[in-house]
Amino acid sequence: MTFLDLARRNVSRHWLRSALAVTGIVIGVVAIATMGILGNSIGLMFNDMVSDVGDTIVVSPAMSGTGGDKLTKRQVDDITRAAGANRVITIPFASTFDKMSVGEKKGGTMIYAMPAGDIPLLLEKEAGTYPRDTGSGCMIGSRLAELNKETGLKLGARVTIGDETLRVVGVLKERGMGFDINPDYAIIVPYSWYSRHYDEDRYDQVVVKVRDVKDLDVVKEGIEQKMNRREDVVSVMDTKAILESVFAAADSITVFLLGIGAISLIVAGVSILNVMLMSVTERIKEIGVLRSIGTRRREVMRMFIYEALILGVVGAVIGGALSFGAGYVITAVIVENPDYLFNPTSLLYILFGMAFGIFTSAASGLYPAWKAAQLNPIQALRHE
């Protein structure tokens, strides 16, 4: 039997009230931890993406430029030269959305076109072969293939686009979201076919892949200086910059969500304060008795702080466990990579949420505990 014991008994004597206070802490801890994990996962995703595609520069026609919304073959060559042909691989491509049909089945699809020889430089294949510039072969994205397994859009199938029929000679590996092209749901055709079919000899964008990531800035600058000497003809974006701008938004959202978590913990703190003040008021007489038989102020204070701490620790432990579950859901479902949960920083966010929960509880218990300790023993004894 100790002060901790007394505190524990009082917490469980009013278990419903205690449970409500604990629930507040649980919510706060989970809010902080999950928001932290989400933010951290987004950051990790960013790093992974940068290391995956950080070597890519995408050159597009400048939006304000006078050169139209496409790039000519000459401009593409200029870009290659400006980048330093030995330092980079340039892949110009065009894209459009068009109707297609496979047998009876009709639908729409994204079509990407690039020089047949460049396709292997940008896209990996899962099955079949890459199409050639001559002939009418095409490739399909992995997701498109998967979605249309039943309808017959697969290796060897015939796809009709407009009045022409293409043969699926290859299936691409899944590539995920990209900042150059998103081939997973698309059909890839050789540029020669595209050019003839759509009567078009210009390109939408140029993907510039730097052989050595260190050259990225030099290459970017080279292209900009050469192409935009007089006016803005092209806009040059490296994927890192694109990723940064996207993730900067994600970052501020994370800060906002963390703020919500913190506010919910503060609300929880207020509810603990309330519970503790009730506990003190109800026990004025008991405090008087404890004081009259020789319990010092600091011991009374300790007893009430223990009470707040019990609520906080229980809330933090439950909250920590739930955060782990919620973190799994976030990383597995939203970010699609549960490994991010086991990243030290993610786990640290759980600990941080728990610590903050305990701290909030202790802080909320401080004033009621002090109040209890300051009670005049005689008046407290007389209290009914």
Next chain:
Amino acid sequence: MPVISFDAVTKVYPLPAGDVVALAGIDLAIEKGEFVLVMGPSGSGKSTLLNIMGSLDVPTSGEVTIAGKRISGMDDDELTLMRRDHIGFIFQQFNLIPLLSVVENVEYPLILKGRRNGSRERAEEVLAAVGITETHLTHKPGELSGGQQQRAAIARALVNDPDFLLCDEPTGNLDTKTGTAIMDLLARMNREEGKTVVMVTHDPRMTEYADRTIRMVDGRLA
């Protein structure tokens, strides 16, 4: 040397409507082993006197010496430790801690004093001495009769072996028969253990237990 001595002790409660003089100059000495009754009408200052003896309260003026220590100038912690180490309180309303079992209530002052080793045995021993049977040890105070609760409260007051017991109307909440049994118990503690007892009571029959009776009127000794 007296275990309690009062020298010109006053206690004044300043109230907006005017000062209330609860003690108007008390000189008093209580010797070790005495059984002293304090009697007097309601509001005459009996409880105030006992609270100051118990270092629960401090006088407005005058000198109080308890167990050889002057309490003037003591801070709250020192006064609290006086209560813990030298004084046993027994209240009219028993005042056991409802969260603790009977034996834990008695153990509590020992634990406060850091005497954890053997505290349970010591508590059980004192409870047996005041006539609480073993089956009641783990009950909560509310499950006991008034007389049993007051016995437990006496055990709690005795467990730290205080210099004296202060009892403020200890039988006021009990029927006559139970009250008499409690008085017998306190008288036995005084006689057999040599415990000094100061007791406030309204019951004139109690005078037969006491060595002497102090009568109070309007904050003075009559």
